[in-house]
Amino acid sequence: MRIGFFLSTEEYTPAELVAQARAAEEAGFAGLWISDHFHPWNNEQGNSAHVWSVIGAVSQVCDLHVTTAVTCPTVRLHPAIVAQAAGTCAELLKGRFTLGVGTGEALNESILGGPWPGADVRLEMLEEAVEVIRRLWTGEVVSHRGRHYTVEHARIYNVPETPPEIFVSAFGPKAVEVAARIGDGYIGTSPDAELVAAFKQASGGRPAQGGAKVAFAPTKEEGWEHAHRLWPNAGLPGEMAQILPTPEHFEQATQLVTMESTRESAVAGNDLDDHLDLVREYAEAGYDELYLANMGPHTLEMIEFYGTHVLPAVDEERTR
Template sequence: MSDVGYTLSSEEFGPNELVDLASRAETTGFDFLGISDHFHPWLEAQGESSFVWSTLGGVARATDDIDVGVGVTCPTFRIHPVNVAHAVATVASMFEDRRFSFGVGTGELLNEHVTGDHWPPHHVRLEMLREAVDLIRQLWGPGQTNHHGTHYTVENARIFTRPDEFPPICVSAFGEQTARAAAEFGDGFWSVGPQGDLLDAYRENDGDGEAITQVHVCYAETEAEAVSTAHEYWANSALPGELAQVLPTTAHFEQATQAVTEADIREGSIVTDPDPEAHVQAIQSCLDAGYDTVYVHQIGEDQASFFEFYEEAVLPTFD
């Protein structure tokens, strides 16, 4: 049996809506919830960006059995690793015996520059992430932590509220260098789309942890309607190269996506075909690439039709 999950999109829905959607996803039959961690949305149309650790407390109380993961947090700039370690310990204790997965990454300027820290090149951010992950593990250990590292200092820190078991730390990667590094200091791998080459790089470097990935879809009665909705709410997905990592504000994303057309969306990676087989194939391609869990992001306001469609026509394929 394969794990198929649902995305709680913090950029598109407020915290109370996200809690309600989590409950609906569980009753629909999804196995997993992946929730995003952003300070800003990419586009004005998305309109939200609640604090993920507060929202997760509500999700924990509104659901019963479904597994949950944060995908992904940057524990290096906006929030000090000591606070991230504290937040994860508290949330994991609320989910008790459920699987809770903790995804981390090197971050995006859009979210992480808000405290005024310098945004260094990627190799430095990866070095910071490696130290942050090591520090978080120290903080999850018994007793008191003191750490005087290259990037972080912690004095006399001890976490008292602790789960019975701490979650695996899954490292996100968009390039082979980071995928190989994920195998060295992470407990698992997190990505977007099939990305079989990146997962291969992780596995070839002795990475043997859980592999999680996300698929973007927009279900509507017609493909034209789906393309229009995806273009309005998620045109940022069609930006080339590293723009998503280096643009600093929502206004800059608005400017950059002016060049994105509906044809770009139709030809891109978002599934807009209302045929169930298109959605099944998108999920199956990720499973075939070797991912253990695939969670689906329905773009736009219409989540109710998506739940009905997946419950009737998509999820039964993976039972």
């Protein structure tokens, strides 16, 4: 399994993200994920840079493959605009770009004041959006009048000769069916072997990328404190992450997330075995690639730690 680094636009400034991308390449990470948010999950995280601007900057400082994890090309951004933005970034990255897409969260997509559709409608919108994006990436003039989107005589001029692949995020059986039908690959954020296997079976074995977060720190307790302060939203159950509309709502809801639950769920500290166990968990679930983010102020140290210890250990296990 290949190991990449996950750039969290919600927690770090644009300059920090660019520095992390450069450091990740130097450390030996295989690629980059980058989140696409309008809001952070809570005000403590404190950032939410425009992802396409950051990708443009990253393209100038490192040669790693970049995947958006994930963009919602349905409500906040019309799919034609996403097609143009992604095409430009893919050209800057010389084709080292994958458009990761999903149905999104109200946290980011409800900012324009319209209704937040239900999950089935959002999946329908995503499928039509992907169709529009792929048509625009042909470089031909496109007019489209569908159930959810209209495009009138539009043409994308900047896109690589080989259009980017599109990977689809999915968290349930119905979403996995859609992902297998329209996606070149799968994106998930939990080591759910059943969902990964369902996607691979339905798609004919297309690749799966997973994402996870750790809280690297000198001690486990410090790491857990950072995780609980910055990312308590990770402990919210069910569909709450998709329907809560503001960072303030997330702050209210995460008051119910206990420090004990954070300790039970988050990998923290600098114990090599703990970090390797997390990697193995995603490998055993069937993922082909894993992208790891850090929670807290020790991100550059985490990148160095992985480059020195974790990545070589993973490579050694792979060659046994």
